[in-house]
Amino acid sequence: xxxxxxxxxxxxxxxxxxxxxxxxxxxxxxxxxYRRSGPDGASMGFRVLPHHANGMLNAHGGMLMTFADLxxxxxxxVETSSYWVTVRLMCDFLSSARVGDWVEGGGELLSxxxxxxxxxxxxxxxxxxLMTGTGIFKPIQPREPRPGEKAFTPRS
Amino acid sequence: xxxxxxxxxxxxxxxxxxxxxxxxxxxxxxxxxYRRSGPDGASMGFRVLPHHANGMLNAHGGMLMTFADLxxxxxxxVETSSYWVTVRLMCDFLSSARVGDWVEGGGELLSxxxxxxxxxxxxxxxxxxLMTGTGIFKPIQPREPRPGEKAFTPRS
Numbered sequence: 001x002x003x004x005x006x007x008x009x010x011x012x013x014x015x016x017x018x019x020x021x022x023x024x025x026x027x028x029x030x031x032x033x034y035r036r037s038g039p040d041g042a043s044m045g046f047r048v049l050p051h052h053a054n055g056m057l058n059a060h061g062g063m064l065m066t067f068a069d070l071x072x073x074x075x076x077x078v079e080t081s082s083y084w085v086t087v088r089l090m091c092d093f094l095s096s097a098r099v100g101d102w103v104e105g106g107g108e109l110l111s112x113x114x115x116x117x118x119x120x121x122x123x124x125x126x127x128x129x130l131m132t133g134t135g136i137f138k139p140i141q142p143r144e145p146r147p148g149e150k151a152f153t154p155r156s
Numbered sequence: 157x158x159x160x161x162x163x164x165x166x167x168x169x170x171x172x173x174x175x176x177x178x179x180x181x182x183x184x185x186x187x188x189x190y191r192r193s194g195p196d197g198a199s200m201g202f203r204v205l206p207h208h209a210n211g212m213l214n215a216h217g218g219m220l221m222t223f224a225d226l227x228x229x230x231x232x233x234v235e236t237s238s239y240w241v242t243v244r245l246m247c248d249f250l251s252s253a254r255v256g257d258w259v260e261g262g263g264e265l266l267s268x269x270x271x272x273x274x275x276x277x278x279x280x281x282x283x284x285x286l287m288t289g290t291g292i293f294k295p296i297q298p299r300e301p302r303p304g305e306k307a308f309t310p311r312s
Contacts, residue, residue, distance in 0.1 A: 024206075024211075025206060025207060025208070025209045025210055025211065025216065026207065026208050026209060026210060026215075026216035026218060026219050027210070027216065027218075028207070029185045029186070029207050029208075030185070030218065050180075050181060051181065051182065051184070051185050052181075052182050052185075053181045053182060054181055054182060054183070055180075055181065059182075060181065060182035060183065060222075061222075061225050061241070061242045061245075062182060062183075062186065062218070062221065062222025062223075062225050062226065063182050063222075065218065065221045065222065065225065065245065066216075066217075066218025066219075066221065066222060067218075069217050069218050069221065070218065085217070085249070086217045086249050087248070087249055088246070088247065088248050088249065089217075089221065089245075089246075089247050089249075090244070090245075090246040090247075091244065091245050091246075092243070092244050093241070093242050093243055093244065093245075
């Protein structure tokens with residue numbers, strides 16, 4: 001992000017979401033991003049700002065895929081309290097989000113085979129589904145569990 | 157991009173590549189990006205800079221997917237001189253690129269069924285393949301052909 005003034009005021013963020021302190025590198029470019037833990041699992045969110053948009057003032061496809069990667073891969077982080085990498089991501093674009101929209105993303109673990117995690121994910125805006133897809137992720141390094149995350153349990 | 161000083165000097169760009177004048181919105185965040193037309197088709201390129209990277213100083217997966225989307229979808233632009241949207245993108249991550257690496261991407265048209273274009277794409281760094289995948293794109297609006305592009309030929 002090129003200017004902190006682009007960050008929306010906290011009042012624009014739905015209850016339960018907390019800002020992620022990701023300011024460096026590519027995740028800094030695509031922020032601000034938010035995360036929430038709840039009974040239905042963890043989700044992530046962001047307000048579509050001009051620096052997320054294409055020329056039609058919709059969230060750019062690259063931004064939606066980046067957000068899918070982060071919010072679906074986050075399922076692996078919650079399950080294993082590990083850093084992870086993406087092996088494959090498949091995204092179906094269903095609808096678009098406008099500048100000003102609040103977009104959320106999350107997923108559910110479909111399977112774990114050895115060290116490959118398959119996540120079914122979606123990205124949505126209110127009642128409107130923007131994207132569905134599947135991600136295959138691989139944990140690469142365990143770390144201290146954060147609130148709401150399971151402890152790391154390696155499988156032999 | 158937050159600072160024009162992050163743009164690499166022209167001497168760092170391989171011959172034939174021209175900078176794209178994309179400074180606004182999300183494509184401005186992920187730039188600078190470059191394009192080249194050649195006998196083997198069009199390709200795009202970018203130098204991995206700190207604002208493209210993850211914490212391991214590799215190009216972030218979201219950046220590589222964004223670049224795949226742009227460089228594979230560009231095949232449709234060349235074929236039809238149209239603006240396009242992405243319907244589906246499938247990316248397999250094979251290897252990583254470091255800050256400082258020159259990354260290229262391109263693809264070939266596999267099929268055109270009505271107004272859906274299927275592109276087989278890849279992203280590479282020198283001899284090393286970083287990503288392979290498939291994109292499905294849909295032209296949404298014809299425009300004046302740019303140099304190297306075919307004229308728009310609608311199918312009834």
